Amino acid sequence: MAISNGGLILLKEMREQLPPSEQKIADYILLHPEQVATMTVSELGELSLTSGAAVTRLCKSLNLKGFQELKLRIIGDLGRKIELTNRDIKPNEPVSITIQKVTDLAVQTLRETAELIDSKQLEMAVDAIVNAKNIHFFGVGASGISAIDAQQKFLRINKPSTASTDLHMGATIIANATKDDVVFGISFSGSTFEVEKIIELANEKGAKTISLTKYGQTPISQLSSIQLHTSPNREANFRSGATSSRLAQLHVMDILFMSVASTQYDTTIHYLDETREAIESIQNQQNLKKKN
Known part of the structure; x- marks a missing residue:
């Protein structure tokens, strides 16, 4: 299944590396993601005070196929209400809250990495x-x-x-x-x-x-x-x-x-079986030695 999220993360991370005109577009998108999801290239260029060509260049800078892919990723982000900030622990925080924060951050990181x-x-x-x-x-x-x-x-x-x-x-x-x-x-x-x-x-x-x-x-x-x-x-x-x-x-x-x-499915299974058997053999020998 093709990835259909991560547009906002791409923009947030790449912003400082973009030319000024593309930065303006990125800033506009990050401020108005819901509106951008229904815009055309020309409309975004006009509202961000740049141009349609600059929007196209931005998509290339993000290694995306085009504006349509960027919009689909943004729509995916909006659909899951993506959180763009990390949540740090606080002094004397209950362990139940720490568990939740660390877990949420781990899940967020893995999801964004996949995207x-x-x-x-x-x-x-x-x-x-x-x-x-x-x-x-x-x-x-x-x-x-x-x-x-x-x-x-x-x-x-x-x-x-x-x-x-x-x-x-x-x-x-x-x-x-x-x-x-x-x-x-x-x-x-x-x-x-x-x-x-x-x-x-x-x-x-x-x-x-x-x-x-x-x-x-x-x-x-x-x-x-x-x-x-x-x-x-x-x-x-x-x-x-x-x-x-x-x-x-x-x-x-x-x-x-x-x-x-x-x-290399069949070959991989063969090697995994071989290594597993070798490890189990050594473990059995160690157990016998301990008993003796």
């Missing part, structure tokens, strides 16, 4: 991984958790993978990469120095590069041949472990893994 995934870029990433000789995941801090999780997933289906969170170790690995390898850089901000350097080195070695960053053009995404994105949702002030961004990254990795598995 912002570019299907074509995802298909390119799937194809690159299916045909890769080796996959090298790299991230630092909380993004390193996502890199390690991804490596664990793909190793289980017999895709040779590495995961590193240290620039020196990562550089050592990428120095031996070839054009048959995929280097996957993960950074929520899209400007993490270590990840940027790893992607630059991978490009020099001729490896295929994939980035996973927050939505929008960032230094890391611009360096990568394939760009995947998560929700741009800002973390709350108490962002232990980068909760929202980490969840979004793991969500995209799950989608990517399942998409790869789907293209």
